[in-house]
Structure formats: C-alpha cells, structure tokens
C-alpha cells in the first residue's frame with residue numbers, strides 16, 4: 001500500500017526543491033495514490049456524457065426550452081459542442097448516452113460507431129415539484145445504464161474516465177441532491193444554472209425548498225426512494241458510472257455541479273467511491289465547493305468560472321493530468337542525477 005507520505009517522499013526525491021511544482025505535485029500525488037504506483041497512466045481515456053430531460057423544466061426553473069437537450073446531443077455527437085472540441089484536443093474518446101431525453105432515438109440517423117447509445121429509461125423524469133421524479137425501479141435502471149458504461153470502459157482497457165451530462169433543467173435536481181445529501185443550505189445549493197434571471201432563480205428556490213422538505217424525512221426510511229424523488233435519469237446514470245468505475249479500479253476525473261450531484265449519490269450508495277476521484281474544477285455554481293468538500297475533494301482548477309457542464313471541466317484537466325504523470329515517471333532523482341538533496 002502506497003501511503004500519501006510514501007508518495008510525497010518520492011516526489012521530494014525528484015530534482016526540484018520540495019513542493020516547488022505546487023498543485024501539480026498535489027495532482028501527481030492523488031494520481032499515484034489512486035493508481036497505487038509511481039508510474040501512473042493517463043491513457044487511454046474516455047469521457048462518457050449522459051443526457052436526459054426533466055419534467056420540472058415546466059415549472060419555469062430554467063431559462064432554456066427542453067428541446068435544447070436533444071439538439072445539443074446531436075451537436076455533441078457530430079463534433080460541434082465544447083465537449084466534442086475539448087475531447088478531440090485532449091485525445092479523449094467520447095461517448096454520449098441518451099438515458100432519457102424527450103427527443104427521438106438518433107441511432108439510425110447518427111451512429112456509424114458506438115459513440116452514441118440510446119438507452120432511454122423513460123422520456124424525461126417526472127416533474128419533481130408535483131411528485132417523485134423517478135420510481136426506485138426507474139432510478140435503478142438508470143444506475144445500471146451508467147454501470148454498464150463503466151464496465152465497458154474497463155473491458156476496453158481504459159485507464160482514466162471522466163463523466164459529464166447534458167440536460168436542460170438538471171441543475172434543479174442537482175441542487176435538491178446537494179441540499180439533501182451534502183447538507184448545503186438552500187441559499188447556497190441553488191444557483192443560476194445555465195443562466196437563470198432573478199425571476200427564474202426565485203422560482204427555482206421555491207421549487208427546490210418544497211421538494212427537499214418532502215424528501216428529507218424519507219432519507220432515513222427509504223434512501224433510494226428519497227434520492228429518486230428529486231433525481232434525474234442522467235444523475236442516476238452518473239452515480240452508477242462512478243460506482244462501477246471505482247469498483248473496476250479506474251481513475252475518475254470529476255466534472256462540475258451536476259456531475260458532483262451524481263458523485264454524492266454514488267458515495268451515499270457505496271461509501272468510498274470518492275477516493276477514486278480527482279475533482280477537476282470548482283464550478284461557478286455556488287453550491288459546488290461545499291458539495292466537493294462533503295466528498296473530501298479539493299478542486300484542481302479553482303478560479304476558472306466554468307459553468308457549462310458536458311464534462312468540459314474534466315476535459316480541461318487532462319493536459320495537466322498528463323503533465324503530472326510525466327513528472328513522476330520521467331524526472332530524474334537527486335541520486336540518479338548526482339545532486340546532493342537539500343533536506
């Protein structure tokens with residue numbers, strides 16, 4: 001077992017003043033700790049994006065129409081989205097899994113490879129402002145879709161995975177889960193998502209407050225039912241993906257606010273899952289920092305103001321992950337370079 005102290009000692013024997021590569025050393029340490037080696041690998045790697053729609057969008061909690069979800073699915077798969085571009089530039093394979101959009105199955109239309117997978121559990125979650133968003137059975141089916149993708153990545157020999165999402169309205173269930181599972185106060189847990197104005201934000205706060213108040217007493221009675229009542233299909237799939245990836249020994253790069261809601265669910269269902277994760281960034285969503293802290297994670301990119309989702313923050317970390325792996329595996333030690341170490 002390589003402990004953090006072992007890894008720090010190893011980093012301190014490399015030809016540089018101790019700690020002088022700053023956060024890059026923290027990233028290297030985390031990577032070595034997760035992979036339990038001084039020769040960590042960052043390739044091959046894959047990002048899996050889960051897309052779904054949300055009945056709660058009908059409540060005026062988002063400033064975008066639900067149509068945008070499936071239009072963005074097409075854009076992502078055909079290469080024009082930010083995630084498509086960043087996946088290409090960082091040499092990260094991309095898959096898009098439709099786990100429940102309102103839109104059509106695009107399989108015959110789009111998919112010469114298996115970059116696009118239609119695995120709809122249902123056409124969107126129900127409106128969580130009027131009742132449970134998902135049944136436990138639907139929640140479990142979405143978890144299984146995510147888990148299957150983690151198993152597929154492992155079978156394909158992938159070493160590093162990231163996951164992201166696309167779903168108009170999904171910052172509302174993410175806020176509910178952040179309040180419910182990370183104990184974040186409502187004022188912090190609810191933010192502007194994809195650009196809510198003051199009126200939309202006020203409506204979103206009311207919806208989240210009522211849904212969390214209804215779910216909270218059920219937490220200790222029926223954990224899955226409480227989570228499913230305020231979840232979304234892509235968030236459940238993300239949770240299944242994280243549990244499966246951690247079980248398979250993969251290194252997980254965590255994206256933004258919505259992906260982190262999936263991580264909170266995963267950690268609650270399978271404590272310890274977050275130990276396989278590296279948090280890429282702190283989203284501009286106000287609840288993200290506290291959600292990461294609840295998972296014991298410190299974001300690597302702290303001042304970038306990202307709030308897109310789609311796995312873009314995780315993809316942005318990939319070049320730094322390559323750099324972190326390279327310094328550990330390729331730098332000379334004081335001994336090998338014949339330099340007296342400065343204790």
Ligand SMILES: O=C(O)c1ccc[n+]([C@@H]2O[C@H](COP(=O)([O-])O)[C@@H](O)[C@H]2O)c1
Nearest residue numbers: 062167169170171193194256257283309
């Ligand atoms: O992941 C994040 O940090 C993040 C923060 C704000 C918004 N988003 C994206 O915006 C969409 C949700 O926003 P909204 O306002 O429609 O709930 C969804 O498609 C997410 O990918 C993502």
Ligand SMILES: Cc1cc2nc[nH]c2cc1C
Nearest residue numbers: 064072166194308309310
């Ligand atoms: C255009 C657009 C792209 C997105 N990507 C992730 N969430 C999104 C939300 C919108 C609105």
